[in-house]
Amino acid sequence: MNVLSLLLFLVYFLFGVDGLGFTFIEYGNGNFTIYLVGNRPIIQHSARRPFVYIGSGETEFRERYGNYKIADYTGEKIGLSSYTVTNDSRGYNLTMYSCSIKVFIRLGSEEGHVLTIDIGDIGSYNRVWIQLTADTNEAIYGGGEQYSYLNLRGRQYPIWTGEQGIGRNRSTLVTYVTDLKQSGGDYYTTYFPQPTFYSTNKYYFHHSGSNYAILDFSHPNFHEIFIARQPGRLYFNTAETFPLMVSKLTNFLGRMPNLPDWIHDGAIIGVQGGSKQMMDYISYSETHGLNITGVWIQDWAGSVDDLFGHRLFWNWEWNQELYPGLDELIIGLRDRNIHVLAYVNPYLTVDGNLFKYAEQLGYFVKNSTDETYIQDFAGIMAGSIDLTNPAAYQWYKNKIIKENMIEFGMSGWMADFSEYLPVDAKLYNNQSATSYHNIWPVLWAKLNREAVEELEMLGKIVFFLRAGFSGTGKYSTLMWAGDQDVDFTYADGIASTIPAALNMGLSGVGITHFDIGGYTTFAPLLVRREELLLRSAEYAAFGPVFRTHQGNQPKENVQFYSSPEISNKFARLTHIFKTLKNYTKIVLNDTVTSGVPAYKPLFFNYPDDVRCYNVTYQFLYGDDLLIAPVILDFRKRWDVYLPADPTASWVHIWTGQSYQGPRDVTVQAPVGNPPVFYRSTSQFVDIFKTIGNL
Numbered sequence: 001m002n003v004l005s006l007l008l009f010l011v012y013f014l015f016g017v018d019g020l021g022f023t024f025i026e027y028g029n030g031n032f033t034i035y036l037v038g039n040r041p042i043i044q045h046s047a048r049r050p051f052v053y054i055g056s057g058e059t060e061f062r063e064r065y066g067n068y069k070i071a072d073y074t075g076e077k078i079g080l081s082s083y084t085v086t087n088d089s090r091g092y093n094l095t096m097y098s099c100s101i102k103v104f105i106r107l108g109s110e111e112g113h114v115l116t117i118d119i120g121d122i123g124s125y126n127r128v129w130i131q132l133t134a135d136t137n138e139a140i141y142g143g144g145e146q147y148s149y150l151n152l153r154g155r156q157y158p159i160w161t162g163e164q165g166i167g168r169n170r171s172t173l174v175t176y177v178t179d180l181k182q183s184g185g186d187y188y189t190t191y192f193p194q195p196t197f198y199s200t201n202k203y204y205f206h207h208s209g210s211n212y213a214i215l216d217f218s219h220p221n222f223h224e225i226f227i228a229r230q231p232g233r234l235y236f237n238t239a240e241t242f243p244l245m246v247s248k249l250t251n252f253l254g255r256m257p258n259l260p261d262w263i264h265d266g267a268i269i270g271v272q273g274g275s276k277q278m279m280d281y282i283s284y285s286e287t288h289g290l291n292i293t294g295v296w297i298q299d300w301a302g303s304v305d306d307l308f309g310h311r312l313f314w315n316w317e318w319n320q321e322l323y324p325g326l327d328e329l330i331i332g333l334r335d336r337n338i339h340v341l342a343y344v345n346p347y348l349t350v351d352g353n354l355f356k357y358a359e360q361l362g363y364f365v366k367n368s369t370d371e372t373y374i375q376d377f378a379g380i381m382a383g384s385i386d387l388t389n390p391a392a393y394q395w396y397k398n399k400i401i402k403e404n405m406i407e408f409g410m411s412g413w414m415a416d417f418s419e420y421l422p423v424d425a426k427l428y429n430n431q432s433a434t435s436y437h438n439i440w441p442v443l444w445a446k447l448n449r450e451a452v453e454e455l456e457m458l459g460k461i462v463f464f465l466r467a468g469f470s471g472t473g474k475y476s477t478l479m480w481a482g483d484q485d486v487d488f489t490y491a492d493g494i495a496s497t498i499p500a501a502l503n504m505g506l507s508g509v510g511i512t513h514f515d516i517g518g519y520t521t522f523a524p525l526l527v528r529r530e531e532l533l534l535r536s537a538e539y540a541a542f543g544p545v546f547r548t549h550q551g552n553q554p555k556e557n558v559q560f561y562s563s564p565e566i567s568n569k570f571a572r573l574t575h576i577f578k579t580l581k582n583y584t585k586i587v588l589n590d591t592v593t594s595g596v597p598a599y600k601p602l603f604f605n606y607p608d609d610v611r612c613y614n615v616t617y618q619f620l621y622g623d624d625l626l627i628a629p630v631i632l633d634f635r636k637r638w639d640v641y642l643p644a645d646p647t648a649s650w651v652h653i654w655t656g657q658s659y660q661g662p663r664d665v666t667v668q669a670p671v672g673n674p675p676v677f678y679r680s681t682s683q684f685v686d687i688f689k690t691i692g693n694l
C-alpha cells in the first residue's frame, strides 16, 4: 500500500464516509452493526440479540469495615429488540424499543472519541446492560487496579471501591479466618476499580458515570456492561498500538505530574515511635550504609494500640508529646537531604479536638437522623469529612493539609483511605451517597492536589493514595498498592502488586509503588520473614519509589534494621535504587508526557509476540529493563520469558550473559539478585553494568 492509499484508508476508517469515527450499517430484518475500525464489529444488534437491555431490581451493599458484600437482584431485564433510526452529520439517533418501552440513544463521535454512546432517560427503570461483540481469543486488560489477573477475560469485575480484602482467595486459611468478619476479599475486590478496559481488538472502552457497574468478560462472544441507575456517556477509541491507546486515554482523563527529584536519591524509611526513635533509625540507617532520602513517620499525630495492632491517632496535627522538637528536626534533616513524610486520611477520630471543632460546624457526612455519621473503622470511631460541603472541604485543605502538614515542613504523606463512604450517608449536596461512593476517592485526591498546587509545591511534595476511580490519574501524584499480606501468595502477597500496577497503568495511572515487605500482619498466622522483606526490596529497587513499611504489627515482622546482616543486604538494594536514578527519570518523563505507564506489560513493546499477552508476573520498566520479580519463597532460580526483540538482545544484569529472544531461560536468582535483563542497545548500559557489579 502506498502512502496516499494508506492515508485514504486511514481517513476512511477513522472518520468514516460521513465524518464520524464509526460506521453504522443496517442489514435488514431489524439488524444493524456498528464498526469501530476496519471491518471489526463492536455492536451487532438483532431482534434476537439486542445490544441494549433495561430493567429494574435492587442492589444491596452490606458493608463491614470497608468490605462490601453486594447482593444484586434483577426483577426484570427487557431486551430492546426493535429500533428506528435517523441521522445527521454528527451522528445517529436510535430509538430502541420493546412494546411500549422506549429508550433514546445517541451515537456520536464526541470529545475526540471514535464512538460515543449516550443513553437517554431510563425513566422508572434502574439498570442498563450493553452488549459488545467479542472474539473468543480476545484478551482484556485494565478495570483500574485489578490485583489477581492481568487478562480479565473469563471473569466479572464489579466497579465498587472498597477494602481489597485480606487474603483474597477463599481457599486459603488467612481468607477463611478474615472472612469470619467479612474481610477476606476475592479476586475482584480492590481500592481502585475503574470502568475502563482495553481489548486486544485495538480499542478501549470507558464509562463516565460513577454508579455501581459490572464489567463482565465471562462470555465467549460478547462483553456485557451492567450499569445500575442512569448510565453516563460510553466512550470508545481505537489506535494501532497499546502505547497510543493509553496516550489517548490519558489525554482524555488526565495525566500524572512528575515525582520530585529527591525521591530518586534513596529509600524512604517507614518508622514510628517518636522523635528520638526517628533520629535513631536515621543514624542506624546511615551507619549501616543505607542511602535514605526520606523518613516516613505515619504516627506524627500520635498513636494508639488496639486489637488490629499499632494504630494511628486520627487527629491530624503535630503530636508534640510523641514528637518533641519535630518542627526543628525537619529543618535540620532537610539540610541533610532527608525529607520527612506524614500520614492523613479523610476521617477524624471522635477522641480528637479536630473532630469536636468540625462537628460543631456540621462538616461531617450525616446519618439518617441528620447527625454526624460515626463510622467504626475496626475499632477507631470517626467522622468522615463531607467532601461535597465547600466549607468543610476548604477547612480540611487549608487547616489540615496546608497548615498542619505542608507549612509545617512535611515533604509528603500517605493520603490513606476514602473508600468507606456508606451508601446510607446523607451528603451536604443532597446527592445520593451510592452515586458518590466511587468518586469519593477522586474528591479526596483533588483536595490533596489542590493544597499542594495552591502552595506551589507540585514537583517538590509527593502524596500517595491507595483508593481511586476514574479521574484519580488527573489528581494523584503517586499511588501505592494498598495493604498486601506479608507473604508470598499470588492473591494478596507480593505477586499481586504486579497485575495491580499493570492494570492500573493501562487505566491511565502509571506511577505507583508498594509497601516493601507488605503490610497486613496477623501473628502468629501471618508474619513477615527476612526473605519476603528482601525479595520485595530487590523488586522495588527497579521501580520509581523505594519505601518501607513496618506493617500493622511492627514487632512481629522482620524489618530492615532487625539485624546488621539484613541491614547490609538492604543497604545494597538502596544503592541499586539510587544508581538507577537517571534511567528512572527518563522512564517517568515518558509517563508524564505520553501517559505510557512506568511499569508496562510485555505486549506494549512486543505486540507481535503472542506469548506476551499472557505474561502476568513480568514487566518492562521503561523500554530497556525487563523485570521478573521472584514472587515465591525458597527459590534459588527463576524462569523468565524473553520476548523477540529484533533490535537488541537481553543481557542478564548480574552475569552479563546475553540472550536473543524469543526464548525461555532459567537464571540463578539468589536473594538480592532478582531476574533483571537490559536491552543490549540501551543508552543506559553503563548504569546497568554499574548495578551488575554492586
Ligand SMILES: *[C@@H]1O[C@H](CO)[C@@H](O)[C@H](O)[C@H]1NC(C)=O
Binding pocket: 027, 028, 029, 031, 045, 046, 047, 048, 049
Ligand atoms: C439478523 O440477525 C439474526 C440473528 O442474529 C440472523 O439470524 C440473521 O441472519 C440476521 N439477518 C441479516 C440480514 O443479517
Ligand SMILES: *[C@@H]1O[C@H](CO)[C@@H](O)[C@H](O)[C@H]1NC(C)=O
Binding pocket: 086, 087, 088, 092, 093
Ligand atoms: C437527534 O436528536 C437530537 C437530540 O434530541 C436532536 O437535536 C437532533 O435534531 C436529532 N437528529 C435527528 C437527525 O433526528
Ligand SMILES: *[C@@H]1O[C@H](CO)[C@@H](O)[C@H](O)[C@H]1NC(C)=O
Binding pocket: 018, 024, 087, 088, 089, 090
Ligand atoms: C446519514 O448516514 C448516511 C450513511 O449511513 C449518509 O450517507 C448520510 O449523508 C447521513 N445523513 C446526514 C444528514 O448526514
Ligand SMILES: *[C@@H]1O[C@H](CO)[C@@H](O)[C@H](O)[C@H]1NC(C)=O
Binding pocket: 286, 289, 290, 291, 292, 575, 578, 579
Ligand atoms: C549514598 O550512595 C552513594 C553512592 O550512590 C554513596 O557514595 C554514599 O556514601 C551513600 N550515602 C550514604 C549516607 O549512605
Ligand SMILES: *[C@@H]1O[C@H](CO)[C@@H](O)[C@H](O)[C@H]1NC(C)=O
Binding pocket: 367, 368, 369, 370, 371, 372, 373, 374
Ligand atoms: C446518628 O448518629 C448519632 C451520633 O452522631 C447517633 O447517636 C444516632 O443513633 C445515629 N442515628 C442512627 C439512625 O443511626
Ligand SMILES: *[C@@H]1O[C@H](CO)[C@@H](O)[C@H](O)[C@H]1NC(C)=O
Binding pocket: 428, 429, 430
Ligand atoms: C439540600 O436540601 C435541603 C433540604 O431540602 C436544602 O435546605 C439545602 O439547601 C439543599 N442543599 C443543597 C446544597 O442543595
Ligand SMILES: *[C@@H]1O[C@H](CO)[C@@H](O)[C@H](O)[C@H]1NC(C)=O
Binding pocket: 148, 169, 170, 171, 172, 489, 490, 491
Ligand atoms: C488460591 O489458593 C489456592 C490454595 O493455596 C491455590 O491453589 C490457588 O492457586 C490460589 N488462587 C489464586 C488466584 O491465588
Ligand SMILES: *[C@@H]1O[C@H](CO)[C@@H](O)[C@H](O)[C@H]1NC(C)=O
Binding pocket: 579, 582, 687
Ligand atoms: C546522571 O545524570 C547527571 C546529569 O544529569 C550526571 O551528572 C550524572 O553523572 C549521571 N549519573 C550517572 C550514574 O550516570
Ligand SMILES: *[C@@H]1O[C@H](CO)[C@@H](O)[C@H](O)[C@H]1NC(C)=O
Binding pocket: 586, 589, 590, 593
Ligand atoms: C521528556 O519528554 C519530552 C517529550 O518526549 C521531551 O521533549 C523531553 O526532552 C524529555 N525530557 C527529558 C529530561 O528527557
Ligand SMILES: *[C@@H]1O[C@H](CO)[C@@H](O)[C@H](O)[C@H]1NC(C)=O
Binding pocket: 610, 611, 613, 614
Ligand atoms: C492466554 O491464556 C488464556 C487462558 O488463560 C488462553 O485461553 C489463551 O489461549 C492464552 N493465549 C496465548 C496467546 O497463549
